[in-house]
Amino acid sequence: MKNYSDLLATKTQLTILIDGIETSAGLFDTITLDSTQPTTINGYEILPKYQYLAHNNGILNIPAPFYSWLHEHSGQGWLLKPVK
């Protein structure tokens, strides 16, 4: 990848590993997880690490995009946003 155009042409997705079973989702998909099952997304530990964010019904909802959610909850500081 040499420039911005190459970046925009790149296709990618999220690889979700739930209790050893692999599934996938789009970068901008909302993700719903059963908080009792150990889960990684693109290699990042999600459960049990973020189990405390699950609802009482045991469901962890990750609003899209996943990486903005991860930024917020992994202590990465400000996430600036452009004015639309």
Next chain:
Amino acid sequence: MTFKDSFCPSPWFHMRINNSGHYEYCRWATKQDRTSLPSIADTAPLEFFQQGMAPVRESMLRGEKLLGCTECYQMEAHGKVSGRQKQLLKTGVQLNDFTNTMLSSPWVDEFKNTVTKQTPQDWQIDLGNFCNSACIFCDPASSSKLASEFKRIGIIDQTPRASWCEDPAKFNTFLDALRASTTIKYLHFIGGETLITPGFKRILETLIEENLHKTITVGFTTNLTVWDQSIVDLLKQFEQVNLGMSIECIHPLNDYVRYGGNIDDSVKIMEQWIEIAQESSWLVQLRITPTIFTIWHLDTVYEYAYNHNIAVESCNFLNDPAFMRPSVLPMAVRPQVIERLSSWINRYDSTNTEQIINTRHPAVAQQQIIQDARSYIDYLENQPDESFRLPALVDYIKLLEASRNNGILRYLPEYEELLRSAGY
């Protein structure tokens, strides 16, 4: 060269006004001729940001490495967290997962606009050169005391002009731009010495009057030689403050390098700031500028910071003045400094962890300090030997010492053989 290795989002949300009132595209950009760019005297800040910085953005999108970005690339080469990495993180992008985080960034579509309608969210404001210190690695554009001394001993013919923020017209232009920049998140001020620069207090007062203190985080750096309770009281009204305290080592050598200060007094002032910062939940950093001299005692400042759980940060690996770079230390001498830093690291848990980019996060301050120490070890191990600059260093300190009636060997006797070999 890949896009990942060169791209920086900073020009889409950040700009700088330097000490002479000229604009720059980045606080980390290397020192060039800092008076050739548009200035607040002739161009509105937002005009420079929105249109004047378009060529920088175009280069970024083409995947080009800019000359002004050299210091960030050098930091990354030695495992030091660069300004580029910090700015990428503010847009949600991390180098260890670049493609995914870039495509997920709230800015990914905005990046296509090289002429932007955005306004700066992160500004660096250099307030001028009012300063009561004359640090040996500083320059007249950043220290009025050093400027006067340089003129007196014949290094310069003229001292820099008065600070841009002392000119009512330029100051009002700046305030108008602040009011028009509705998305400002962060203002970082440096001097000179901020606490003795009248413009600093006036800007804080204005931000409070305009009710912007509830939304803007103010950052500033102070040299730990003065205290102004009226400014502290203003700062306490802000929602968030990032405090940077300049110090090189907890050793009398600090007095030689940061000339005009006294290390015992500086530590007392530092502890006063730390107490207030804890009470007010401010983020605190020690700001260091390691030189060929202070790198010898760098472990002392890391130790202090580690014990107080305070992050340590330097803007770059010092490049200017070239003869003051730590890389002027000959390869034959470097193992002694490396050993001092390694011994210090080994006193603590030195397990390698993932690189910490959010260096202000208090929860990881101690890991961040070890990470920073490791980057200086890497630098000393790998940065080419520039000991050919030693004679220029000796010429320079002899001039200063004649003016100041002091001597480096009183503070750093360990360097006697090295400096004598270069004509000291």
